[in-house]
Amino acid sequence: MLFSMLLTGCLSSEARRKDAGEQDVYELYIACDSQEDTVTGIFMNEYARLLEEKSNGRIKVNRYPNSQLGSDAEITEAVQNGNITFVVQTTAPQVAFVPEAAIFDAPMAFKNLDVARKVLDGPLSEKLKGYYEAKNLRLLGYADQGFRVMTANQDIQSLADLKGIKIRTMENSNHIQLWKDVGSNPTPMAWSEVYIGLQQKAIDAQENPVETIVAAKVYEQQDYLINTNHILHTLSLIGSPAVIDDLPEDLQQSVYDAADEAKVIARNATDERAAGRVQIVVDSGTTVSPFNEALFNEMKAASAGVWDTLESQIGSELVDLLRSEIDKAEKE
Ligand code: MLT
Numbered sequence: 612m613l614f615s616m617l618l619t620g621c622l623s624s625e626a627r628r629k630d631a632g633e634q635d636v637y638e639l640y641i642a643c644d645s646q647e648d649t650v651t652g653i654f655m656n657e658y659a660r661l662l663e664e665k666s667n668g669r670i671k672v673n674r675y676p677n678s679q680l681g682s683d684a685e686i687t688e689a690v691q692n693g694n695i696t697f698v699v700q701t702t703a704p705q706v707a708f709v710p711e712a713a714i715f716d717a718p719m720a721f722k723n724l725d726v727a728r729k730v731l732d733g734p735l736s737e738k739l740k741g742y743y744e745a746k747n748l749r750l751l752g753y754a755d756q757g758f759r760v761m762t763a764n765q766d767i768q769s770l771a772d773l774k775g776i777k778i779r780t781m782e783n784s785n786h787i788q789l790w791k792d793v794g795s796n797p798t799p800m801a802w803s804e805v806y807i808g809l810q811q812k813a814i815d816a817q818e819n820p821v822e823t824i825v826a827a828k829v830y831e832q833q834d835y836l837i838n839t840n841h842i843l844h845t846l847s848l849i850g851s852p853a854v855i856d857d858l859p860e861d862l863q864q865s866v867y868d869a870a871d872e873a874k875v876i877a878r879n880a881t882d883e884r885a886a887g888r889v890q891i892v893v894d895s896g897t898t899v900s901p902f903n904e905a906l907f908n909e910m911k912a913a914s915a916g917v918w919d920t921l922e923s924q925i926g927s928e929l930v931d932l933l934r935s936e937i938d939k940a941e942k943e
Contacts, residue, residue: 634669637858639696642675642686644802646826650756652676653880654846655699658873665865670858672696678803684708691747693851701756702845703783711742711925714933715845716785717918719911722941727755727843728878729940735932749855751848751870754877756820757885758840762833763816766900770794770909778816779805785917785924789841790818792914806832820844821888822881830897836889838902841910846877 641659645651659672680686680695683704689695691708705712714735721727731753743750767773776795780786781802790797798814808814809832817829818841824830848870855866893899922930 636668637666637670637862639670639672639854640675640680640694641672641697641699642680642689642695643699644678644681644683644686645676645699645823647676649822649826650754650877650880650884651699651701651822651846654754654848654873654877655697657876658697658699658848658869661869661872662865665869666862670862670865682801687748687849690849690851693853695851696854697751697848697850699846699848702847703781703786703842705748705847705849706783706785709739709742709746709748711739711929712847713783713785713921713925714739714929715843716783716789717921717930717933718785718789718841718914719907720933720937721758721840721843724755724757724843724881726937726940729943730933730936731755731845733936733940735929735936738929738932743849744852747852749850749852751850751867752874754846754848754874755881756822756844756846756877757881758838759818759820759842759844760824761816761818761837761839761841762824762829762835762897763837764834766835766898767837767839768900768903768906770906770913773910776816777814778818779808779814780818785920786842788917788920789914792916793910794913802827805829809833818842821885821892825888825891830892830895833897835898835900836892837900837906839910840902840907841914848873 641655643651643655655676656674659674662670662672683700684707686695686698687705687708690698702712702715736753740750761767763776770793774794777798778790778795779800780790780797782799787797787799800808805817806827806829809817850866855863889899918930
């Protein structure tokens with residue numbers, strides 16, 4: 612019901628209401644497909660809180676976590692047409708809207724989060740802003756939810772262990788290619804079907820950040836969590852250019868300032884919560900395999916072709932920029 616109201620524009624943020632003092636109050640909408648008790652949910656809530664605070668009561672942000680307004684793709688489409696004002700989501704489902712967002716599908720790209728965050732804060736993101744804008748989306752900032760890791764019912768210590776494993780992936784061709792290239796059997800599936808898919812043995816494994824694995828209790832169906840760190844789980848905050856540009860100038864500034872602050876809060880939350888999330892998995896009886904550099908390097912070599920695919924999809928300029936930004940960040 613709520614979702615169809617958004618699709619038909621009934622909740623459009625162009626609607627304004629007056630408060631008792633006859634001050635214009637702008638009603639905006641933010642959504643994500645993740646549970647609230649994840650860094651994605653924290654990013655969403657903190658952004659809404661900061662924006663309301665900075666507006667001194669002139670903005671009210673209605674919050675919809677947990678796919679209440681639809682899947683990632685549906686929410687992004689609603690942001691494009693201005694019916695939802697903001698979305699917090701990873702970049703993988705955005706590739707259907709902004710092909711250049713695929714740059715973050717590059718596998719085994721970052722040695723650690725420090726390198727990844729330096730790259731996210733550099734010229735690559737500035738360049739990407741233009742690609743989002745061209746697709747009627749405004750990139751307000753990137754944070755992260757750590758790296759994506761794998762869960763399975765057997766330990767994975769080498770490429771040989773990955774052979775034939777039926778692993779659920781997102782509907783993203785580069786993710787699918789990565790898992791094919793390392794010898795497994797990727798099975799794209801909606802996130803909402805993953806728990807039951809594991810329970811019914813339709814899939815053997817899945818990959819997500821630990822935050823998401825804990826929020827969805829995936830560990831109940833898996834014996835091992837393997838710290839593969841294969842792809843950064845970026846978190847992007849995207850807004851509707853039409854709605855933002857329609858706000859008074861001082862409130863537009865609040866939109867950007869709140870984004871800068873919320874991004875830092877989200878990153879800190881990722882770091883502060885990491886050990887506790889892993890402990891929940893350990894306490895459940897699931898074995899956590901530490902990061903294995905030899906496995907990482909084997910997967911990196913096997914999936915090098917994904918980088919070539921990216922060049923053909925989005926051009927070598929962006930891919931070269933990613934490579935040079937990684938080099939620079941590793942030397943800092
Ligand atoms: C997925 O694997 O579909 C996503 O990582 C889930 C999420 O964004 O919470």
